[in-house]
Amino acid sequence: MEPLNFGLLKEWLEEKKFFRVKDALTNRNEVDIAEFLEDLPPEKMAVVFRMLPKEMAADVFAELSVETQQTIIESVTDTEISQIMNDLFVDDMVDMLEELPANVVKRVLRNATPEKRAMINQFLRYPEDSAGSIMTAEFVDLRKTMTVGAAIRKIRSTGLNKETVYTCYVTDANRRLEGEVSVKDLLMAEDEAGIESVMDANMISVVTTENQEETAKLFSKYGLLSIPVVDEENRLVGIVTVDDAVEVMEQEATEDFERMAAMTPSEKPYLKTSVWALARHRILWLLVLMISAMITGGVLQKYEAAFAALPLLVTFIPMLTDTGGNAGSQSATLIIRGMALSEIRMKDALKVLWKELRVALLVGLVLSLVNYLRLRWMYPGNEMIALTVVISLFITVVLAKIVGGLLPMAAKMIHADPAIMASPLITTIVDAFSLVIYFSIAQRLLHI
Amino acid sequence: MEPLNFGLLKEWLEEKKFFRVKDALTNRNEVDIAEFLEDLPPEKMAVVFRMLPKEMAADVFAELSVETQQTIIESVTDTEISQIMNDLFVDDMVDMLEELPANVVKRVLRNATPEKRAMINQFLRYPEDSAGSIMTAEFVDLRKTMTVGAAIRKIRSTGLNKETVYTCYVTDANRRLEGEVSVKDLLMAEDEAGIESVMDANMISVVTTENQEETAKLFSKYGLLSIPVVDEENRLVGIVTVDDAVEVMEQEATEDFERMAAMTPSEKPYLKTSVWALARHRILWLLVLMISAMITGGVLQKYEAAFAALPLLVTFIPMLTDTGGNAGSQSATLIIRGMALSEIRMKDALKVLWKELRVALLVGLVLSLVNYLRLRWMYPGNEMIALTVVISLFITVVLAKIVGGLLPMAAKMIHADPAIMASPLITTIVDAFSLVIYFSIAQRLLHI
Incomplete structure (x- = not known):
């Protein structure tokens, strides 16, 4: 696929050929669209952002820098904010809210559903650099007593999404983590088999306060796609996915480069x-x-x-x-x-x-x-x-x-x-x- | 789960309490078992390796250093070699063969099936540091004309494995890459839907000669789990998975650290x-x-x-x-x-x-x-x-x-x-x- 021609797209914007721009952005990867948005002058950002199909808006939004996110939030209506916020994953939303100025945070939280607001408030309390601060709340949880067939039906109805990355977690009635089972194992098993017989009870997990660097190391050591995060009572509260672990690893390597050249590490590019x-x-x-x-x-x-x-x-x-x-x-x-x-x-x-x-x-x-x-x-x-x-x-x-x-x-x-x-x-x-x-x-x- | 107590295990080995050792290694992660093997004196390695259940042997073997792999190969029979080699993924096998001395390579290749031997010989020809050199040949390929139901049946019968990481590739009769579809999208779709309607034809792919560092960057940029690798005629020849990409990223960062401190980069720890x-x-x-x-x-x-x-x-x-x-x-x-x-x-x-x-x-x-x-x-x-x-x-x-x-x-x-x-x-x-x-x-x- 040809890369996006930023120059041409900008010309079209100047000439108000909005349909052409919209057309060119259709079916493009959210990362490439975000890159284009970052390259625009602030007053054009919201214009282009509004062209995106509803189902893409939140995905593109999650890839933007906090500065651009703020510009967009400040130029759209409350209804639009509420739409984006409710489509955003909790971890992306927490990332953003940690950086935004207080008045913008207030406006964002006012436009989230009460459930999401409660969850975000909880997530914002995890210490910076902890596993809790990079985890997301979206995952599929199963019970030991389910059959494989029932589990697959639950997945198909709940909806897997990019964040869950194909590992389901088995919890008891008190939300205590009992095991994990991959979608692969479910697909390979007979429909009638019990979850307990296919799940792995010896899985690797971390507590919310575990250092994010140590958590990321587990991914590379064990070749994992996701790690369950539990509280002190072993209750499952979220998962960390491999894409966030990769980001942590890059960031930690950058910090080491900076410290080794006698600088205080910085978070921004x-x-x-x-x-x-x-x-x-x-x-x-x-x-x-x-x-x-x-x-x-x-x-x-x-x-x-x-x-x-x-x-x-x-x-x-x-x-x-x-x-x-x-x-x-x-x-x-x-x-x-x-x-x-x-x-x-x-x-x-x-x-x-x-x-x-x-x-x-x-x-x-x-x-x-x-x-x-x-x-x-x-x-x-x-x-x-x-x-x-x-x-x-x-x-x-x-x-x-x-x-x-x-x-x-x-x-x-x-x-x-x-x-x-x-x-x-x-x-x-x-x-x-x-x-x-x-x-x-x-x-x-x-x-x- | 308690970490493995290497000291205690070694005592049991000395006292020839092999059943206890075997018992303690059951259900442990292959990475931890490999770590224990590495810690043993060479003459004990094959003894412990033979205790592992057949289905785990290849997984543990893949995690070992080349030195330990060589020690084990030199102390087991041809039948055992052939068993391990046929369970190993192609990318792990190629990694190993690139480092082993010629006489050991010969013995290994003699004990692989002719198909596997042919494939390995092809893989060994990709330039070092290229996408071809880190890809694996195990993936699920589908046709545009299949239904979702048929595709799921094919996956359940072919067997997904860790390496395929939940993305299937759609090819034409000449093995040309036409699109990709995630297991998630298959599960979310109706059984009767056609693959063409759910596949993504704008996927990201690389050619075999692409630099491995550039390939790894695509994973972190786009948050991918796998990338298809094609030859110059756009025929699908393999896939690179995120765990290998993470390894490349760590290795490239290490090389940069070494170069920046005025050293010729080294591959070994x-x-x-x-x-x-x-x-x-x-x-x-x-x-x-x-x-x-x-x-x-x-x-x-x-x-x-x-x-x-x-x-x-x-x-x-x-x-x-x-x-x-x-x-x-x-x-x-x-x-x-x-x-x-x-x-x-x-x-x-x-x-x-x-x-x-x-x-x-x-x-x-x-x-x-x-x-x-x-x-x-x-x-x-x-x-x-x-x-x-x-x-x-x-x-x-x-x-x-x-x-x-x-x-x-x-x-x-x-x-x-x-x-x-x-x-x-x-x-x-x-x-x-x-x-x-x-x-x-x-x-x-x-x-x-």
Whole structure:
């Protein structure tokens, strides 16, 4: 299928050829239509949104950014709002309401049915980043005592929808979760079989307060399509579906990238974040690291006499500190990512140390050798300087790899996010050490 | 459900209480059983694997690492191999065969049915990292002319399985893809309705050679459960399912983390990678960056006279270069991640430049101010040195943010991976520039 031609569609809008626009949007995927709406000037958004067939409106609406959702809500009537809201899934609605300004939220809630309003109010109380905050309330629940035939009839009449993703949950009279059964198992079984005989009582479930990242990990570990969410009394209150889990995984990876580059993580995409917010997210860590680097500078001051006597020493500083920083951040990155994917656990600390040590010896040896040859070639006769640089480099690389490998685990141990122990912090720490090592060796070998 | 107690299970194995072990593994998730197998000494693996009920063996086998798969293959009979291979899905089998040594591959293929062997040989020919290499051949195909009732009967008799994930594909007599229909739509429709009336002819599909990362992005963009894969003649050859897409997404994010920390990406988890492989993945970039940093050192040499005259200048170098590196890598990381998620495109280059410039001015101003106050307090009377440092810092931050924002886009433009333009390279580039700026300003303001 051809992609939508945004330019042409906009021309048609200008020329008020609305039928053509409507025609072009028919049968298109809701994600593509939402992308087109986002690209329009605000005053055109509601015009195009109203062209959509009723059964698509809520699907497209769910894909829009909160800003665009707000623009549309502010330009349509209460009846239209009520129509959209009652077609929206609870999780999409909660996502939106968490971001909208209070007066718009009020107007939205006023136009929802009392049942939906009650449910939304309950959902809004789950802590941010919890399984409860990403779950949806739409699922098919069955009873153990039903037959497969009755269950299939119930599904056909209740209506499966995209959110339920083909797993039904078995509950008792008190809504306690007893098992799950996939539509596949129902279809494969005889109509007369009892649900209890086909259901899986050992299913994986989470409680509402479980962290959303841990919940998302279960999807990738077990290859699931949905996970039931229960309250403290094991009562089924909602389900998390794989599409929301994928979103959480992407978001958590993005947050790790941001933390590892010394930023406060942000929820919004780059182009939608204001300059002020971007600056705010960056300044704190830049200040902290700048002040740490000043301390490194203070270390250097102690050796002023050394490099005043032998200014050549200064020219090797960037090579030494950069290589140390890079060597350390390589190790830190592998460990941080390994921990994020649960491939590396706290009990592996000694294994990590032993592995990093051997890698460091190998890598340090190669780098030192290359450097030694280059120094002998470029500064013939300066044997002792070459030796100073090479020994310092070797020690720095080994130290950097051990610090880079262990600090993320240490951070985890004190319940800090390991991602903050990434290149910038490791670089700053290793810088100070490598300079002390360098000048101490220089003072001994060169007698300055 | 209680997690498996690996320690207790191993004790039972030692004491040859095999029935207890078998009992404890019954009804457990295949992922958990695989985790237990991985934790065993090689000589015990096949013993435990043989305890598994026939219908679970292939599911557990698919979750094992290639090393463990090989150990098991080498300790079981040809009949057992043939049993497992014929129960394995094609995509899991291809994953395994791509990694196994040739003699083991031969033995495996000898024990597969001729049909399966032919299919596997075809699948092994798809380029690595292509949609073809991650697709599976198991799916339900329907004809336009069928009724919904007949389609449901076909599904119930063919057998849906985990891999098909509830989407059936409609093909013509030449296996050309005509549309898709979800089991949900089939269940919601009347038995007498024709498939053509319920199918979606505007579905999303990919060709076998499409990049696997691009394919995975379609899942998260459109919230899909599976995507049909067609050949150049639009004939349906397989499907990619969401669980494989999730794996690709995690793997691609890991590769970006590794590239951004100046490493050659690796396919294996950290603890399973040998010391040699780890060292090899790290050494190339460390060498490249070390040599670049030597060039920076060469730049410094030009200003030997300056810092011989005023050694205090040297102590501000770490602060200046570190802050420049950090400021640049913040920008680079946001842009690289934004491009990986398709939130930032090439056409946004000017927007990025304008945004980074404004953020840089703000951030640079704050950092310079803090530094100025600190220098006035710590080095009273050295007005001109303070001015030199502060002006250099400001220019460095602005430059770093612009370089960091634009270089990843430039890399993309020449079809290189933007992720290589991350902190280490940006730091090295910015280092050289910031030192030139610093000493040029120092020479002018301090007349040295």
